[in-house]
Amino acid sequence: MDATFNKFKGDIKTDTVKYLADPQLRNIVNVSIALGRPLLVKGEPGTGKTMLAHAIALSLGMKLIIWNVKSTTEAIDGCYMYDTVQRLNDSRFGSEDRNVNNIRDYITFGPLGEAFDADEQVVLLIDEIDKADIEFPNDLLQELDVMEFYVKETKEFVKTKNRPIVIITSNNEKELPDAFLRRCVFHWIEFPARGFMSEICNLHYPDLKANLLDQCLKHFYAIRAITKLRKLPSTSELLDWIGVLLKSGITLEELKEGVPFLGVLIKKEKDLEIAIEKLKFPT
Template identity: 65%
Template sequence: MNFDQFSGASKYITSPELKSIVNVSIALQRPLLVKGEPGTGKTLLAHAISEALEKPLLVWNVKSTSKAIDGCYTYDTVQRLNDSRFGSKKRNVDNVEDYITLGKLGQAFTTKEQVVLLIDEIDKADPEFPNDLLQELDIMEFYVNELQKTIKAVHRPIVIITSNNEKELPDAFLRRCVFHYINFPDKELMREIVHVHFPDIKEKILENCLQQFYLLRMVKQVRKKPSTSELIDWIGVLLKAGLSEEDIEQKIPFLGTLIKKEVDLNYLKHYRKDIFESVKEK
């Protein structure tokens, strides 16, 4: 197959399965829908693909108020009305195109070179949002009513879509995507990830950090389990504080770096010793 192949990036550790599905998505020219726990690197995957393939990255951060049309273009009727009343040196009121601004999808379509387009957290938007993107992502074009013109993609972008499973995505949308679920890294893969960020970390310190981290994740009562990004932050703080291997082995310093809910923090502060003893026994 003649297409750009993704084989990983300098600071993004990928499993063979993830590399394979990225390349399947590129080869089929289908969007890649990525799901997984928060902090497993869904968003960073698009950055890694951009870096590895040396292609520009465009990021569309989806919000609860986002509409599919916003990703294509927006028409500033208010500005045009103000300019018609008060005048403007920058725009020609009679030229509608001066008031059309392309969104991230529109930019991806009109860029002269192929880009990586990240549609981040698509499940935050209205349930109809994915369906409203079906045609644009399928045939790679959209119609601008105000200009009575169709904008077609110069190059089909590499589209990465992330979801945190907050809402179910419609079947019609799913049929048009390639799918991958990023499993939470096991201890060995996590060791590789940490080494990318802290290549000089002492093995004993790393082992103690991983031991405490995975023990925390095993506590059923913890509602928000610490993620990979929080582990990296925690280790960074520990190294800057110059704590010894014994300090990390006997307790969990700076617990608020790992635990982000008050109820979890209070639970662990009061019952941590007993909890960890029971977890270790299992």
């Protein structure tokens, strides 16, 4: 495979980020980079959608810019903000740093604008796009398609200097418009099978004994197999749970007798009751 296509290698291990992507995810990231299209990533909460952007940025040696989407977020928020209040204050009281007659002094770029204005290529994470209003993705069509936006106060277009690598995550809470989907490359992160999950755990806890890890995974997948649970434990919760087990100094024999610290894995009261009943041993 061409080296220019295979930019993202799929694994990263630093003090702050440890990430392992399966071959399908690694390949689709490189497809997105090659096409210059945003990568829309969906999957269960806790499967590493957000951390993927961190891993890509670290792997490629690029700056990561994060746009955390909320229910009140509008597309313009990611482009720029015009500070009318500051300009009004400066017109009354003056300013040593800003020229009240220069509107550009009162324009601040949002995450999208910052990514467009960067002198080098960056990774832009638009996190949890489905939290916003249904029209939010449609309002980004122009910006993500041609990589520019219009600043009405200055009557100027801001165009990208270096097309960013755009990663968009969604928890599938809302359907995204077809017009938006056409502009993206898509990937669903499957929940890791036991073998791959073992690799992920070993990446985070390289000194974890194999028999202890095997027992952890046995309990974890048994819990996920309980059909009545409303919220299944995720990869991130499994990693937290293993960390707690190691810090507590629990032995393999103790772990075989029960599932300690079950509240690290299960976060709903009814789910906890169901799990305790199904597992049939003290927690």
